[in-house]
Amino acid sequence: MRTSIATVSLSGSLTEKLTAASRAGFDGVEIFENDLLASPLTPEEIRARCADLGLSIDLYQPMRDIEAVPADEFNRNLRRARHKFELMRRLGADTVLVCSSVHPLAVDDDALAAYHLRQLADLAQEFGIRVAYEALAWGRHVSTYDHAWRIVEAADHPALGTCLDSFHILSRGSDPKGIESIPGEKIFFLQLADAPLLAMDVLQWSRHYRCFPGQGGFDVAGLVRHVLRTGYDGPLSLEVFNDVFRQAEAGPTAVDALRSLLVLQETLGVTTPPAPVVPTGVAFAELVTPDAEPVSAVLGALGLARTARHRSKPVDLWQQGEARILVNTSGAARRDGTGLAAIGLESPDPTGAARRAEALLAPVLPRRRAPEDAPLDAVAAPDGTELFFCATRRDELPNWRADFTDVEHAAGTPGVQGIDHLALSQPWHHFDEATLFHRSVLGLHAQESVDVADPYGLMRSRAVTNADGSVRIALSVGAAPTDDTVHAQHIALATDDVVAAARRFRDAGGRLLPIPANYYDDLAARYAFADGELETYRELGILYDRDAHGEFRHCYTVTVGRVFFELVQRDGYRGYGAQNAPVRLAAQHAGRPVQ
Numbered sequence: 001m002r003t004s005i006a007t008v009s010l011s012g013s014l015t016e017k018l019t020a021a022s023r024a025g026f027d028g029v030e031i032f033e034n035d036l037l038a039s040p041l042t043p044e045e046i047r048a049r050c051a052d053l054g055l056s057i058d059l060y061q062p063m064r065d066i067e068a069v070p071a072d073e074f075n076r077n078l079r080r081a082r083h084k085f086e087l088m089r090r091l092g093a094d095t096v097l098v099c100s101s102v103h104p105l106a107v108d109d110d111a112l113a114a115y116h117l118r119q120l121a122d123l124a125q126e127f128g129i130r131v132a133y134e135a136l137a138w139g140r141h142v143s144t145y146d147h148a149w150r151i152v153e154a155a156d157h158p159a160l161g162t163c164l165d166s167f168h169i170l171s172r173g174s175d176p177k178g179i180e181s182i183p184g185e186k187i188f189f190l191q192l193a194d195a196p197l198l199a200m201d202v203l204q205w206s207r208h209y210r211c212f213p214g215q216g217g218f219d220v221a222g223l224v225r226h227v228l229r230t231g232y233d234g235p236l237s238l239e240v241f242n243d244v245f246r247q248a249e250a251g252p253t254a255v256d257a258l259r260s261l262l263v264l265q266e267t268l269g270v271t272t273p274p275a276p277v278v279p280t281g282v283a284f285a286e287l288v289t290p291d292a293e294p295v296s297a298v299l300g301a302l303g304l305a306r307t308a309r310h311r312s313k314p315v316d317l318w319q320q321g322e323a324r325i326l327v328n329t330s331g332a333a334r335r336d337g338t339g340l341a342a343i344g345l346e347s348p349d350p351t352g353a354a355r356r357a358e359a360l361l362a363p364v365l366p367r368r369r370a371p372e373d374a375p376l377d378a379v380a381a382p383d384g385t386e387l388f389f390c391a392t393r394r395d396e397l398p399n400w401r402a403d404f405t406d407v408e409h410a411a412g413t414p415g416v417q418g419i420d421h422l423a424l425s426q427p428w429h430h431f432d433e434a435t436l437f438h439r440s441v442l443g444l445h446a447q448e449s450v451d452v453a454d455p456y457g458l459m460r461s462r463a464v465t466n467a468d469g470s471v472r473i474a475l476s477v478g479a480a481p482t483d484d485t486v487h488a489q490h491i492a493l494a495t496d497d498v499v500a501a502a503r504r505f506r507d508a509g510g511r512l513l514p515i516p517a518n519y520y521d522d523l524a525a526r527y528a529f530a531d532g533e534l535e536t537y538r539e540l541g542i543l544y545d546r547d548a549h550g551e552f553r554h555c556y557t558v559t560v561g562r563v564f565f566e567l568v569q570r571d572g573y574r575g576y577g578a579q580n581a582p583v584r585l586a587a588q589h590a591g592r593p594v595q
């Protein structure tokens with residue numbers, strides 16, 4: 001199907017918006033009136049720019065407060081409409097959106113509304129223009145799609161149809177099944193937006209919190225299914241008013257937007273991109289650092305051993321059990337300190353996984369490798385983390401491990417069994433995009449988002465996982481864009497005895513994050529522990545939580561660069577210790593070196 005996006009969904013000048021929509025691969029745009037008014041380009045120049053960019057202008061919008069108003073007011077509206085239709089002729093746009101009136105003088109009179117819309121359609125027809133009437137969820141007298149349709153039906157004019165907007169329909173809890181009784185050719189336009197399920201004023205909800213389909217809580221695909229049954233063959237057009245997208249860079253937002261429509265069409269069975277290849281484990285996590293020494297000291301104390309070195313690059317493999325951590329000191333390594341740069345995901349079909357990623361607009365990374373290295377497919381996540389699709393122990397497939405040569409090493413200390421989860425902080429304007437990316441590109445399941453209090457802001461966190469929990473990635477975003485505590489990343493290592501692992505770490509010279517005594521007093525009030533248990537936790541800085549599935553004990557190392565480690569003992573527990581995160585964040589702030 002054709003894809004379109006309203007310019008209001010993207011940041012920047014009109015030219016920047018059009019360029020971003022075109023680069024992402026959209027077929028058309030809805031031009032939002034304010035974007036045109038603020039543009040130095042003439043309508044003819046905008047038309048030419050769109051043509052050069054391969055974009056059709058699918059809708060001009062909106063016209064407001066047209067119908068069911070007093071006669072003199074309506075006559076002024078017709079005069080205004082004539083101006084706009086002339087403008088649209090210059091633009092080469094043939095459909096205009098009219099949203100239901102919120103005018104204080106508008107009357108509750110469907111016959112009058114139909115009469116006015118018929119006159120407007122008569123005028124529009126002279127210009128070869130079609131009028132699409134949309135019910136705003138907060139319209140004064142017309143606020144539901146079926147009501148708007150009844151008026152359009154009564155007006156009975158070939159240049160008048162309706163515009164359906166998933167936000168207005170689903171935010172009011174209307175049943176979208178009734179859409180099927182509208183003839184497809186009378187649905188002149190379809191606008192799509194999702195939104196998180198919030199209990200708030202619907203106008204504020206619409207103007208600030210809309211998001212792309214699949215990023216909120218509405219069944220947008222279900223609604224589109226009803227629309228398609230009518231025979232509607234116009235574009236799927238995104239109209240998303242969102243405070244974050246207004247500030248984010250237009251280019252990535254447009255890609256995120258188009259990805260949402262690709263996934264939607266897949267859900268509807270309209271297209272069949274390569275199927276998701278769900279990762280089955282974490283092959284490795286790769287840290288880049290300007291100085292290997294501090295991070296190597298922490299890894300050594302955690303019981304990992306430096307077992308191998310890349311044969312052509314300055315990359316060491318540290319290992320214990322199934323936990324594999326690469327430490328990369330190459331020139332490409334970040335100058336801003338130690339960071340988590342790449343994740344190796346164990347994939348049943350690495351090539352298929354890369355094809356899926358590419359079909360969903362993930363940037364496929366060039367294979368920066370020596371001729372003898374294993375050809376690894378990799379894509380970039382929205383935060384820039386490189387995701388490698390790996391086949392670690394399958395002889396028939398290229399194995400990244402074969403690029404490493406074993407080095408002599410002491411055995412390391414058993415205790416750590418594998419990587420429990422990875423926590424990646426997202427740039428503040430990429431959070432919804434990151435969730436949709438991990439779900440759609442990698443086929444991971446997104447859990448509910450949780451809010452965590454940080455002393456200097458609120459952190460949102462959302463985990464994406466595979467079915468058996470062997471891949472768990474916790475995505476988070478902080479309120480303060482420059483706060484490096486909130487922006488730290490971490491690697492959580494699984495152990496079946498966190499007390500022993502924490503002791504060994506400390507005895508080997510490692511520094512655990514100290515946790516305040518008040519936390520343990522509270523734990524004592526909430527749970528009954530065996531004699532001495534709480535004292536041990538207090539001594540080591542071990543945190544405790546419990547859910548319906550089991551108990552959770554965990555502790556943290558101090559931070560190196562932007563990275564810290566967590567030791568995790570998960571006895572059936574399914575969460576991530578969100579209950580304890582505020583205490584952990586406060587402790588990390590307190591422990592930061594004074595600047």
Ligand SMILES: O=C(O)c1ccc(O)c(O)c1
Nearest residue numbers: 062097099134165207239
């Ligand atoms: O919020 C508004 O005013 C507005 C304008 C045009 C639309 O299509 C819409 O859904 C909302």
Ligand SMILES: [Mg+2]
Nearest residue numbers: 134165191239
């Ligand atoms: Mg709309």
